Amino acid sequence: MEILRTVEELRQWTRTQRCEGRDGIALVPTMGALHAGHASLIRAAAEVRPGHVAVSIFVNPTQFGPNEDFAKYPRTFAADCALAEREGATVIFAPSVEEMYPAGAATFVDVDGLSDRLDGASRPGHFRGVATVVAKLLNAAEPDLAFFGQKDAAQVAVLRRMVADLRLGAKIVVCPIVRESDGLALSSRNVYLSSAERKQALVLSRAIRRVESLVAGGERLSAVLMEAACSVFAEELEVRMDYIELVDWGTLWPVLSAAPGTLFAVAAWVGKTRLIDNTIIC
């Protein structure tokens, strides 16, 4: 497995694959600190594009706010490379910040109307950073498939809109949320949790399950579902809710009642760690 450091090397790799008459390329964008959730994306990509999977590892500074965890975000490059190779990655793209944002960089991608919803409301500028870096990655790698996790469902909505608007040509493939056996959604930030916080964090997946079971029982009203989720959060006083939202997954705007494909999403602070979770209503 090769490690590429520059956009030009990535472009060259893509061109070579094309010249050799192979199928399209699959791209799996990540910020590293890879876990079983990321592994599931790489595996899914390798299943459909064996031998043509690029995994990017880049802790993207523009998606972090000034007081967020950019500096302390876990960086585990050697272990990430081993995991990616095991799961079927063909190349790793691990550029420097200067490579992705050349001196004087002034071009950003704003997805109006979606960028300030859900996590974008709590983390101003976050989705602008995400959309910008993913646009750069898609532009450089020119994949026909790009793999993302449902774990970041609002991010998926923003990127689907961006890909459609900019006619980027990559199909976005969304993979299911991978969870610990007790329900906690895997996240690179889970390593920040103390053992007490690790238990408190289960309130997110409990709220999700409560809503899923109400929906399974026929409940559709947003007010009822949100209230039920709020009462689950009320059981865990140490956890500070950030948002609970029932929204259209395309527009990220609130809906009055849940329909198949509606996104139910939560975000909460467990100590100093912000966690997110969601479910798509069936």
Ligand code: AMP
């Ligand atoms: P990140 O490195 O956190 O930017 O995540 C890279 C990709 O992995 C994103 O598309 C995430 O949605 C996805 N991902 C993160 N955690 C999980 C998970 N628990 N299950 C499935 N996909 C995930």
